[in-house]
Amino acid sequence: MAGKGMNLTLKIWRQSDANSPGKMVDYKVTDISEHMSFLEMMDVLNEQLVSKGEDPVAFDHDCREGICGMCSMYINGEAHGPDRGVTTCQLHMRMFNDGDTIYIEPWRAAAFPVIKDLVVDRTAFDRIMNAGGFVSVNTSGNTQDANALPIPKADADEAFDAATCIGCGACVATCKNASAMLFVSAKVSQLALLPQGKVEAKERVLNMVDQMDKEGFGNCTVTGACEVECPKGISLTNIARMNQEFLKASITADK
Amino acid sequence: MSQLDAKIPEGPIKDKWTNHKNKINLVNPANKRLIDVIVVGSGLAGGSAAASLAEMGYNVKCFCFQDSPRRAHSIAAQGGINAAKNYQNDGDSTYRLFYDTVKGGDYRGREANVYRLAEVSANIIDQCVAQGVPFAREYGGLLDNRSFGGVLVSRTFYAKGQTGQQLLLGAYSAMSRQIGKGKIQMFNRHEMLELVIVDGKARGIIARNLITGEIQRHSAHAVVLASGGYGNVFFLSTNAMGSNVTAAWRAHKKGAFFANPCYTQIHPTCIPRSGDYQSKLTLMSESLRNDGRIWVPKKMEDVEAIRAGKKKPTDLSEEERDYYLERRYPAFGNLVPRDVASRAAKERCDAGFGVNATGEAVYLDFSSAIMRYGKEKATVMGEKNPSDQRVKELGEGVIEAKYGNLFQMYQKITDDNPYKTPMMIYPAVHYTMGGLWVDYNLMTTIPGCYAAGEANFSDHGANRLGASALMQGLADGYFVLPYTIGDYLADDIRTGPISTDLPEFVEAEKTVQDRLNALINNKGTKSVDHFHKRLGKVMWDKVGMARNAQGLTEAIAEIKQIREEFYKDVFVPGSMDSFNPELEKAGRVADFLELGELFAKDALHRNESCGGHYREESVEESGEQKGEAKRDDVNFKYVAAWEHKGEPSDAVLHKEDLVFENIELKQRSYK
Known part of the structure; x- marks a missing residue:
């Protein structure tokens, strides 16, 4: 689809470390393709922030195919966002509409203290x-035959x-x-x-x-x-x- | 060339490992408590090594950059793990697995290592089942198998499309048990940034706590590097975002030879790229080639109609489709090895038959399998003369049971339903056969520094067969290292703790500090990703699926140029003493920028085609094999191990001649 991309407002939890208070901060991203994954949209935002010399948003991610369990964003009040049966990295922007405001927060639980921004322990x-x-x-190789x-x-x-x-x-x-x-x-x-x-x-x-x-x-x-x-x-x-x-x-x- | 003594034990190949184990030195249990071992990486190789070494009594410190050892990228392996169990009674044996692996690797692997791998493969399955790994089973309660590329038997054990996950969680559970007992000290969110060498031996590492930024010294009597492969040098690959070469590269720069860096596996079945913003590529397991048939349209007008959205792939009749793998390789069909399948896809797409907008996609079609399984299922259920619709429904159920998570993954990414329309796939960088050179004991050229799993070069030659990476990772960690490391550590029982106040530690720490400071204070204008993407483009265009002397020569110059620009103009925000993912990336990309050049240099020097390394200058020009890759055993039957000498361009080549005593060297044919 070659149509025009989406323009979005992001409200993101920023917290510099475990001991500092955090707050929601507004960002804008433009021309976001519906084929992007949510984290690729975050990459676009971070590239913008880095190019302005600002601190990019820290978030956990690794495999980007829904299996390592590292990514962890609370999006619009839902863990891993609005789609079902997916991790944040498998969430695609086609789930959102042009002009949307998206709230992005870390996991919130006393047992998961925030490390930075959207990264929790x-x-x-x-x-x-x-x-x-x-x-x-124990590892021995001499356990019984698997069958x-x-x-x-x-x-x-x-x-x-x-x-x-x-x-x-x-x-x-x-x-x-x-x-x-x-x-x-x-x-x-x-x-x-x-x-x-x-x-x-x-x-x-x-x-x-x-x-x-x-x-x-x-x-x-x-x-x-x-x-x-x-x-x-x-x-x-x-x-x-x-x-x-x-x-x-x-x-x-x-x- | 004494440095390249592979230390292969004497005797017939089938007795080598047993004899070796009987002869090597052991460390008694009381003395093991006095010995520290560092393991870098917590994937299948690192996790299984850490758990096994701790069980034996060593004090293990394990490091991973993820927030938990359970997240190492082995978790993403999908299809399965090979083992010569012959449960299917289809003629499998240790020798056949050994033979398939050597042949699959295009005769560029070391016989003795591969035989050992095949020999211990059966134990891996026993061990994993004992740990509670839930492999797929048949209705009789016994383990199920499937087939992978490049073989004629069914020897692959699996857990749906999540075999890597289940095996890694098995290793992680074994680690958890030892962490709970205090025998493994786990360092999550830590990254190794330097290897410390004292009196010529690996004695520790410098690591950075990724949360606080603290630079730490850790000492040990031996260091095991199980830090995975370096496919991310291409920027886009199926690797995790954090997968990197840093630990291996640091060891290389401290004296460990780097072997066959150019041997890269381009996996044939990945989801095609869709845009410039793309951050990674997603694999669709090779297991899908058990049931999926690969094709492109025969006629160019159909290709154009499909691209224009005027026709759907399902509109094309059987006669209008070119099942090009079945056509070119009747014996192996859709199950040819990965390198062969990837090149064949590239050949069709280069000829203009690619089926998506970018022209870089072919179909992987399950409709035949759905109908076949549906009919079988209907018969089993006693349904007479079921309608096509009913057969399809039943068949889709069978396919879902086998590959459900893969189909779901595909659908989530592409928004296409692969039960109803064929998948679109294209090759992507997946695995690196090259890595740190190791001897039979898995020791690098630095005494006391070992490399295991994808981080070493040892078992897969120039092309890895499907479902063999999991096998090798666990073989190294569960069954090989625990023995061979004892042989070395037996001399260390009286050494006592290694002090981290030694000048070598102080100096290594300072090197790390200086390197990070330089990156932070560079204050350039371009992001780390900017350079990484440029490097990736050069690698893919000129050091990718097809390589030639001119392109490689250009690549070497261009990578050097990008590296120089990186150091002049990279911008890394934030500080050193805080959680700073951009700084982590910068360090990794800096190392990729050096490795990339050595990679291209290795590819340029190897003027033959073998396995995943395809030189356009070396192709069969006539006969039955016309157009296939041409290996040159006269000039290149060796492992290329590079010694660091400053710049990548100064690296010195050492050769380990490969001796084939048990398998006849011949042209690899899958026709």
């Missing part, structure tokens, strides 16, 4: 994983669906309680569904939930916003499964 997620998001098996233990396709597929979580944090950002339950439950579910993960399922769920609470994430009140905004379609069913696992483990675990 999500290492709380890593610490939850360190607490139990694994199967305790020695058949796994029903339905279980394997369900485990896979849970495992596709990219850890972007959209679920937390969109939740009114800033709960991390969708993220944590995705890993708990993946491993609870597979025989390899069942052995330490109890300790895992207890330890991960414990760490989740320590990090200051809120509880789940089953609003379901996380499932709507999740770019990978992680299902709310995982939270139900985690609650089940947690309850079972709380009653029967050794510790």
